[in-house]
Amino acid sequence: EDQVTQSPEALRLQEGESSSLNCSYTVSGLRGLFWYRQDPGKGPEFLFTLYSAGEEKEKERLKATLTKKESFLHITAPKPEDSATYLCAVQAVRETSGSRLTFGEGTQLTVNP
């Protein structure tokens, strides 16, 4: 069974204080790993797709990296508007296009001004 574990569950940072969120996964053949952002009362919003170990993607203050066992979401000099829950998801190669993503429980990030 595919599993995704995110840590920490919650993270509180001061504005400008860089940190990383972790996503550990167990899947029989990784097709892709995905990061989403979810604001309170809203649906998740897509951030990144990573397909192979060593791959990196960047968007503003966020950088996602991937190894064979985990992914990190690095947040550089965060701002209060980066406060959200960050979700990680994986898809196994056995899953067909348009089917299931396995989501982790998320990391709730709070950035204080």
Next chain:
Amino acid sequence: NAGVTQTPKFRILKIGQSMTLQCTQDMNHNYMYWYRQDPGMGLKLIYYSVGAGITDKGEVPNGYNVSRSTTEDFPLRLELAAPSQTSVYFCASSYSGVGWEKLFFGSGTQLSVL
């Protein structure tokens, strides 16, 4: 551009009642999904559809039914509601083919079964 629209936003049901959660998208996406999100748990796939007339079960389909008669609409039917179905329900859609994993989510329906 509305994207994915879900109605209602909130609903309280009594045990044994039935209801339909509505979902419509205006992006001409072939793929559509229903997920549920419980506190402290990841999103779980209930049903998905790769096109009009085609639906398939996800991870947690029991107690739910879906239909897909048009590209735009993907309603989720709850029959004989149970307290275990108290959750936040999200509908999503995506392109087919390359990049399908970029899901566009609606804002959710918060359902309580009492």
